[in-house]
Amino acid sequence: MPRPFIWRKYFDFAAIADIHAMKRQIHVVRGHEALAVGGHDIKLGRGGIREIEFFVQTQQLVFGGRRPELRGSRTVPMLGRLTDAGWITEAARDELHAAYAFLRTIEHRLQMRRDEQTQRLPLEPDDLTAFARFCGFATRAAFEAALLHHAGRVQAHYVLLFETAPSLSAEVGDLVFSGSEDDPATLATLSALGFAEPARTIETVRGWHFGRRPAVRTARARAVLTELLPSLVQALGGTAEPDAALNILDHAFGRMP
Numbered sequence: 001m002p003r004p005f006i007w008r009k010y011f012d013f014a015a016i017a018d019i020h021a022m023k024r025q026i027h028v029v030r031g032h033e034a035l036a037v038g039g040h041d042i043k044l045g046r047g048g049i050r051e052i053e054f055f056v057q058t059q060q061l062v063f064g065g066r067r068p069e070l071r072g073s074r075t076v077p078m079l080g081r082l083t084d085a086g087w088i089t090e091a092a093r094d095e096l097h098a099a100y101a102f103l104r105t106i107e108h109r110l111q112m113r114r115d116e117q118t119q120r121l122p123l124e125p126d127d128l129t130a131f132a133r134f135c136g137f138a139t140r141a142a143f144e145a146a147l148l149h150h151a152g153r154v155q156a157h158y159v160l161l162f163e164t165a166p167s168l169s170a171e172v173g174d175l176v177f178s179g180s181e182d183d184p185a186t187l188a189t190l191s192a193l194g195f196a197e198p199a200r201t202i203e204t205v206r207g208w209h210f211g212r213r214p215a216v217r218t219a220r221a222r223a224v225l226t227e228l229l230p231s232l233v234q235a236l237g238g239t240a241e242p243d244a245a246l247n248i249l250d251h252a253f254g255r256m257p
Contacts, residue, residue: 037144043119047151049103051158099150177205193237213253
């Protein structure tokens with residue numbers, strides 16, 4: 001019996017950007033302001049349920065075409081399978097699982113409170129205090145701290161996978177990966193960002209620009225890469241071991257179908 005087409009055999013870096021563009025559309029339509037607990041939408045807002053689901057679903061779309069074990073509709077089991085496959089760390093799995101459980105519990109309490117379909121926290125302080133106690137917290141401050149803790153972890157993982165900040169490019173410094181010779185200013189920028197082997201970093205990124213990895217084999221994927229590169233390099237530089245993080249990313253680009 002023919003099965004409907006769901007899982008693409010081939011997926012690239014540009015496709016990931018398309019998925020993130022869809023997420024931005026949700027932000028525009030439904031609102032996605034900086035996280036303030038009162039009135040916050042725990043499903044569609046920053047650090048919310050939808051960001052965890054997008055984190056999982058995007059990687060399923062990228063890798064599920066050739067990895068049937070990564071196909072599934074339940075978020076928490078898929079976090080485990082992504083960990084088993086080596087695509088996310090155990091820490092990411094545990095933090096996102098804990099956040100998902102917390103946010104789903106809060107969502108259920110919101111809907112129990114007035115028997116209505118809502119994901120938005122009370123806006124008024126007294127109302128929010130009463131809701132915090134309904135959720136088992138002694139004070140509103142304790143509830144706010146827990147929410148911000150989980151939402152912050154969700155945002156950190158989601159940002160690393162999706163978010164871009166083009167305005168950062170001027171702050172990073174010179175990043176030139178074209179040409180056959182290494183740019184001295186780029187070498188200095190990479191060293192300042194913490195890369196121990198800046199020349200090797202340039203060689204790796206130059207290879208991406210030449211489409212030497214499946215993730216960047218199309219012209220559009222390489223165009224997206226060029227736009228994201230300043231933010232990506234800075235994010236890698238902010239890790240404990242930038243060179244190792246770059247190697248992991250390069251390996252992931254090579255494994256994408």
